[in-house]
Amino acid sequence: MSDLKRLLKSSGIYFLGTALNKLLAFFMLPFYTKYLSPSDYGEYDLSLVYVNFFIGIFFIDIYVAIMKFLLDDSYKSIKNYKEKIIFAGFVVFVICLVFYVFGFYIFLTIFDVKFAILLIFLGVITYIHTIYGYICRAYNFSYVFVFSGLFSALIGAILTLIFLIYFKFGYVSLIYSSIISTIFAILIIDFNVKIFSKFRLGFGDFSFVKPMFFYSLPLVSLAFSYWFAEFYGKFCISKSISLAQNGYYAIALKFSALLLLFVQCFKMAWQEVNFSKILDKNMMSDYYTKAINEYIKFLFLGSSFLIIAIKIIFPYLIDIKYYEAFIYIPFCILIYVFIGIYEFLTNIINKINYNKYLPKICIIYLVINVFFITFFIDKIGIWAVIFGFILEYIVACLMIMFLIKKEFIIKIKFINILYFLLFLTTSYICYNLNFKFIFLNLVFLLVFVAFNYRNIFKKVNLFNR
Structure with a gap:
């Protein structure tokens, strides 16, 4: 082709x-704008910026490295190289995770941001889903990736309506539904691509950790620059206006x-x-x-x-x-x-x-x-x-x-x-x-x-x- x-x-x-x-x-926008005031929606949006900003700081786009290494034919001679790459990717993820949780929690505590634990967990689940999505695509399971996203979005929409209209939780409804629906998406991808099984097969081999880490490290600047600009802009709007x-x-x-x-x-x-x-x-x-x-x-x-x-x-x-x-x-x-x-x-x-x-x-x-x-x-x-x-x-x-x-x-x-x-x-x-x-x-x-x-x-x- x-x-x-x-x-x-x-x-x-x-x-x-x-x-x-x-x-x-x-x-869903008619429901958001009907049941949430501009101030509430603005506060929710700012919370998401916080999540993405700290993901951008502490995670180093390891998913890009995972895809590049999985698609690189030069590693074909190495036995179970794909499984070893997946394991190495998750090792780097866990290292970053420790700094993310610690740094984000301190920030949320200092600025007294609502729903701190939920926001931290949302960031973790979101990033795991991103890694799963890139692995899914690298294995040429594009249809699974698409279906998981659609199913997740449908579940999220239904849950949002229930939490927002029936339980009247306010904008935290959107956070609850995002977390639950993203977990569904991860499970669908794993059921079809067997990523966790591949992770276990490559378990214990650290040979790809160093090259993948140093490949990904410069990429953190891309996410950081975008999300800091997003964070700074919306922070200024919220505080100055x-x-x-x-x-x-x-x-x-x-x-x-x-x-x-x-x-x-x-x-x-x-x-x-x-x-x-x-x-x-x-x-x-x-x-x-x-x-x-x-x-x-x-x-x-x-x-x-x-x-x-x-x-x-x-x-x-x-x-x-x-x-x-x-x-x-x-x-x-x-x-x-x-x-x-x-x-x-x-x-x-x-x-x-x-x-x-x-x-x-x-x-x-x-x-x-x-x-x-x-x-x-x-x-x-x-x-x-x-x-x-x-x-x-x-x-x-x-x-x-x-x-x-x-x-x-x-x-x-x-x-x-x-x-x-x-x-x-x-x-x-x-x-x-x-x-x-x-x-x-x-x-x-x-x-x-x-x-x-x-x-x-x-x-x-x-x-x-």
């Missing part, structure tokens, strides 16, 4: 599962994160193709240049369709007290566009083993973000956080491309400006004009996409090898 077919087929599988998963989450404003921002991100659905699906498929791809250095420039330009085009065109869809469904899903959030959505979408490009580039860095440079890059663009937010938060409010994120990831992408230039050159085509302007125009129409103009814009987009992808529509059959 060609790389394009493999990429599209894998992306399609992940999209099917993730899309249905996200739809379930979106059907209000928890209610953080609630509006959280809802805007919730809708904008629909683009992240495409980004994550592509990322998962791209990791499988990229880590298993063997290229001569002379071929890398053409290969990655073509790939990233197609990806950028896809992101901006997809974002244009997304903002139209959001404009239509927003009033039906969100309680009127949250309507203020819509104004932030187009620029929040841009955040995820640049995150998508950034993650594409970091996967190339992982492929060519330039991980050691990532911490320096992350420190630079994180400092830019923090200074921007600190200086402008009192002047322009939430916009300081949004523009700080966009600026951060533009700088990050430029620095990583400069780093990749040590091996080969990736050229970003000037025509991508056209796709960017198309997204901005669509956003303006959705915010300022009536549905007649929105409909005309949609028709133009459909024709434009049909023309741009005419060759792919003709030639690509995802179900034939």
